[in-house]
Amino acid sequence: MTTFVLFGGTGDLAKRKIIPALFSAFVNGRLDKNFMFIGAAREALADEDFRQRVSASIESYCAKDCGSTPEQLQAFLAKTHYAKIDAREAADFQGLKEKLHTSESNATLFYLATGPDLFEPIVQQLSVHDLVSGNARVVVEKPLGRDAQSARDINAALRKYLKENQIYRIDHYLGKEMVQNLLALRFANSFLEPLWNRKWIQDVQISISEQVGVESRGDFYDHTGALRDMVQNHLLQLLSIVAMEPPVNAGADSIRDEKVKVLRALHKFTPDEVSKKTVRGQYRAGAVDGKPVISYQAEPGVPTASRTETFVAIRAEIDNWRWAGVPFFLRTGKRMATRSAEITINFKPIPYSIFGASQRNLRSNRLVISLQPEESVELFLKAKEPGEGIRLSDVALNLDFAEASSSRRVESYERLLLDAMHGDLTLFVRDDELTAAWDWIDPIMSAWQSDTEGLKSYIAGSWGPAAASYLLAQSGSSWGEEF
Ligand code: BG6
Numbered sequence: 001m002t003t004f005v006l007f008g009g010t011g012d013l014a015k016r017k018i019i020p021a022l023f024s025a026f027v028n029g030r031l032d033k034n035f036m037f038i039g040a041a042r043e044a045l046a047d048e049d050f051r052q053r054v055s056a057s058i059e060s061y062c063a064k065d066c067g068s069t070p071e072q073l074q075a076f077l078a079k080t081h082y083a084k085i086d087a088r089e090a091a092d093f094q095g096l097k098e099k100l101h102t103s104e105s106n107a108t109l110f111y112l113a114t115g116p117d118l119f120e121p122i123v124q125q126l127s128v129h130d131l132v133s134g135n136a137r138v139v140v141e142k143p144l145g146r147d148a149q150s151a152r153d154i155n156a157a158l159r160k161y162l163k164e165n166q167i168y169r170i171d172h173y174l175g176k177e178m179v180q181n182l183l184a185l186r187f188a189n190s191f192l193e194p195l196w197n198r199k200w201i202q203d204v205q206i207s208i209s210e211q212v213g214v215e216s217r218g219d220f221y222d223h224t225g226a227l228r229d230m231v232q233n234h235l236l237q238l239l240s241i242v243a244m245e246p247p248v249n250a251g252a253d254s255i256r257d258e259k260v261k262v263l264r265a266l267h268k269f270t271p272d273e274v275s276k277k278t279v280r281g282q283y284r285a286g287a288v289d290g291k292p293v294i295s296y297q298a299e300p301g302v303p304t305a306s307r308t309e310t311f312v313a314i315r316a317e318i319d320n321w322r323w324a325g326v327p328f329f330l331r332t333g334k335r336m337a338t339r340s341a342e343i344t345i346n347f348k349p350i351p352y353s354i355f356g357a358s359q360r361n362l363r364s365n366r367l368v369i370s371l372q373p374e375e376s377v378e379l380f381l382k383a384k385e386p387g388e389g390i391r392l393s394d395v396a397l398n399l400d401f402a403e404a405s406s407s408r409r410v411e412s413y414e415r416l417l418l419d420a421m422h423g424d425l426t427l428f429v430r431d432d433e434l435t436a437a438w439d440w441i442d443p444i445m446s447a448w449q450s451d452t453e454g455l456k457s458y459i460a461g462s463w464g465p466a467a468a469s470y471l472l473a474q475s476g477s478s479w480g481e482e483f
Pocket of ligand 1 (some may be wrong): 210226229341
């Protein structure tokens with residue numbers, strides 16, 4: 001069936017995510033018996049050297065979930081090969097072509113886990129060597145641009161050699177189980193839709209907090225920052241799924257047609273609005289889970305006077321009939337108090353309380369969709385506490401997916417790899433979505449560049465700068481952990 005060629009095969013992402021995902025798919029019987037895996041990178045390695053690395057990566061990053069036997073590992077390694085490829089060396093691609101011809105597969109998936117500067121040279125060489133005609137597909141990893149113009153350039157470069165439906169722009173958040181569940185929640189249940197609009201919803205919060213710092217990626221991260229690393233892609237993708245209109249069917253383009261409309265309807269900020277509706281921060285030394293951690297500026301690869309943001313909070317708005325006036329609060333940060341990814345829909349308060357003044361200040365209903373660490377949907381309702389008189393409190397109707405279903409949890413990279421192999425583009429980002437997201441990010445980025453005072457600091461292990469709480473307080477709201 002498929003040959004999987006991984007450019008950047010010796011890199012960090014390959015080691016931590018892609019190889020373990022491929023192996024897990026293999027162990028779980030999701031790959032064809034004729035499947036072949038070719039790692040490609042500039043380094044000169046023998047097949048055997050590469051197999052050792054593959055084996056080490058599986059041992060370090062796949063242990064708990066893969067549940068494999070030594071025989072399965074050996075069988076996978078027997079299908080693993082290596083090609084030394086310099087993206088600008090035509091002869092290296094000739095070698096790859098010869099390797100591909102020996103495989104019995106009839107479709108090739110090229111995965112470009114490289115910097116974006118190598119996308120065009122690689123795809124050009126693949127095209128020159130007639131490797132991207134027919135059934136070939138190409139997966140490209142972020143960062144897909146630094147701004148709208150560079151994203152357009154990347155799209156144009158890819159489109160010189162590929163059709164749009166051969167291009168799989170990966171955003172691994174779309175492969176998370178709960179993201180698809182969000183589609184099911186919204187479009188397979190009838191009771192939510194009448195409430196899913198400005199009449200009933202007060203605000204929406206989308207928060208991805210991480211406890212990790214920049215790990216070994218200090219240099220890369222310092223040129224990127226949280227806005228480009230997380231907001232432009234993961235947060236805006238989640239926002240577009242929460243806010244989109246019902247698609248005509250669940251096909252890739254029907255869903256992407258609706259998502260792009262939301263991205264285009266995002267209200268673009270003026271420089272003045274940027275200063276009022278965005279908060280950016282950088283962590284100083286502190287403690288995460290009781291363990292001391294260094295400041296961002298002391299991380300390896302980060303300049304000591306760096307002004308790069310490791311935290312962002314934004315009050316976004318969508319200019320359309322369904323959402324006009326409803327704030328969408330986005331937040332993400334490194335070295336925060338906990339690791340979690342959550343979408344909270346805060347419903348409007350009741351118009352009048354019949355229970356008297358003491359019961360008035362209760363928080364109104366909310367729906368919390370957790371993507372990680374647990375996968376759950378909780379609907380918080382008001383109920384009477386048992387006993388005399390009426391005392392109201394919040395109770396949660398809790399749908400815990402780990403309890404509700406014992407089916408195997410598929411990691412997002414595995415799901416997306418399999419989707420790409422099967423030609424399903426639903427969970428990949430289309431060119432117009434990518435550029436619409438950048439078109440919204442660009443004015444924020446340029447206003448920040450000319451406002452050198454705006455960067456706040458926060459203590460590692462906290463929930464970010466106080467200004468992020470103020471941002472919500474101005475709209476009478478607060479972040480989930482503040483209740
Ligand atoms: C990546 C970012 O896209 O997502 C990383 O580049 C971040 O900086 C990661 O740590 C978070 O993904 P997850 O799945 O661990 O929440």
